Amino acid sequence: MSKLTAGIIVIGDEILSGRTQETNSNFIAKQLVQSGIMLVEIRIVEDNRDTIIQNILHFHKKYTYVFTTGGIGPTHDDITSESVSSAFNEKYCFHPQAFKILEEYYPKGEFNEGRQKMAKMPENAKLILNPLTAAPGFIIKNIYVLPGVPEIMQKMFVNLLQNIEKGSPKKILTINTNLYESIMATGLTAIQNKYLDCSIGSYPYFNYIDKTTGVNIVVSSWNLNNLDYIEEEIKKMILLLGGKSSIV
Amino acid sequence: MSKLTAGIIVIGDEILSGRTQETNSNFIAKQLVQSGIMLVEIRIVEDNRDTIIQNILHFHKKYTYVFTTGGIGPTHDDITSESVSSAFNEKYCFHPQAFKILEEYYPKGEFNEGRQKMAKMPENAKLILNPLTAAPGFIIKNIYVLPGVPEIMQKMFVNLLQNIEKGSPKKILTINTNLYESIMATGLTAIQNKYLDCSIGSYPYFNYIDKTTGVNIVVSSWNLNNLDYIEEEIKKMILLLGGKSSIV
Known part of the structure; x- marks a missing residue:
């Protein structure tokens, strides 16, 4: 917050x-x-x-x-x-x-x-x-x-x-994957429950032009200084499920 | 309404x-x-x-x-x-x-x-x-x-x-003009006050690509069957103010 x-x-x-x-x-x-x-x-x-x-x-x-x-x-x-x-x-x-x-x-x-x-x-x-x-x-x-x-x-x-009080920017990390979000649902829930100081959103997309589908997983936090370890856990989960991941 | x-x-x-x-x-x-x-x-x-x-x-x-x-x-x-x-x-x-x-x-x-x-x-x-x-x-x-x-x-x-109750579509008429909206403000207010069964909106735009500016005047009504006479009044006002108008 x-x-x-x-x-x-x-x-x-x-x-x-x-x-x-x-x-x-x-x-x-x-x-x-x-x-x-x-x-x-x-x-x-x-x-x-x-x-x-x-x-x-x-x-x-x-x-x-x-x-x-x-x-x-x-x-x-x-x-x-x-x-x-x-x-x-x-x-x-x-x-x-x-x-x-x-x-x-x-x-x-x-x-x-x-x-x-x-x-x-x-x-x-x-x-x-x-x-x-x-x-x-x-x-x-x-x-x-x-x-x-x-x-x-x-x-x-x-x-x-420029003239109003500001806070620390929200930390945001986006991981793209070719997996369906339903495959990752259980894993993502577990990671979310482990790190309550961040919010993990899952956003599927369908590109009708090049026929690609995928999911952007967005990790964001107002408090944490570092999202690296959450990034690692999500990447590991994607790999275990046979998917690819990249940072957007 | x-x-x-x-x-x-x-x-x-x-x-x-x-x-x-x-x-x-x-x-x-x-x-x-x-x-x-x-x-x-x-x-x-x-x-x-x-x-x-x-x-x-x-x-x-x-x-x-x-x-x-x-x-x-x-x-x-x-x-x-x-x-x-x-x-x-x-x-x-x-x-x-x-x-x-x-x-x-x-x-x-x-x-x-x-x-x-x-x-x-x-x-x-x-x-x-x-x-x-x-x-x-x-x-x-x-x-x-x-x-x-x-x-x-x-x-x-x-x-x-397809499966819910619908009403009569809202009547909508859009008149484009090259005049500034401030020039038309008094005239438009008078026309709006005369026809309370319609709503007249005025929307200026600035096109940074072709450097054109103008205003879209949108007349809309849920009740009236015919907006022709309001269209005529607005066009007449635009002409009197030295502007051009067209229906969009």
Whole structure:
């Protein structure tokens, strides 16, 4: 267990309708593992005020960090900032620094009502700067509010990650084998029961192009400094069962 | 609103660690929209017994259909079937039909302990057949338990969809434009406020390869039979603002 935990709330009807394949949470997940922050849960919810408020408050109490993506653009369907303000009984108003950044970014006369909306957020929010398209995200309590467009979200996330407390990266080891996972099930269970400080996952795959099948065995731990002896035991078991193994 | 609702619970540490980009929920989401079933929420949770039970019971009460993916394989980390059994105080035991299917599928002497585990499920479950690799999913109450491997999950989902109650597909219309969304924000808000029976979403994109930017405006409705007049209003607004539009 890492003492630092996280939850992600993805806000967007376009994910729930299947229109958009969500990828932001995968990007964030990878960064968190490397940063020693344990991602515990991802929720994908509708563009609905009450739903957003409820989930924000629930995650706020439950996790060290809460990241939201989506719903902070200029149009009527972007309701994340207003909802987060309500969740914490904060005034939803123009943030002077955000207003200034956006005013300077747009050509004179083009800082219209929609664009101004992107400067509105909870009164006591701190900005997350956006190096691509200016419109900032924000931080309030332990909530980090990010946009939905992946290219922009990624740049902003990498920036904010530099400024938050991190832990020791999770140790992860992946062993690939040509054996079926059912053949290894008993052996893997025994190894898992022997080493309770690590978690052993077994992930079969079927490659329809080159017709190969196999299993990736993933050993991971927040506490152990060394996974070598677990690696050796798994490799030995695979060999005994007549299989091949390699480190991925 | 569709009277038929759904929630998806994705069970898998490999998603939360960022190892795997989750795609099953996007496949299911697309199928549900076409089937007149409104997907309200997706949760991605850990391979943890209590977490699975809690989410199953919550979704069971909240949605018409609940789909789970992942955690029904042969290894120790596959705990979905056992957890779902516990959630409903059902005995977790061999399902005679599932046992028979698997016994016949594997060569003599190869129906080992791990493979037998895939025949264990809640006592009163009904099977979801698996045309690819035999190991079935199952239905208990309104919970549909599916595997995590996308190719297998997809075949099984398409099969089960034939046997459940469906509604009228959601009407969806997508208008692409070269305008910035901030320019259209006021106009779109007015149109949205005029037609409360539809939902208008605005999705900007940045294509870093051909350097194009634009917005997709998505109009969707569960109730309206015809979106033509809304399409006309949006196209007229785009034209007035000096933009181009096309139906995607």
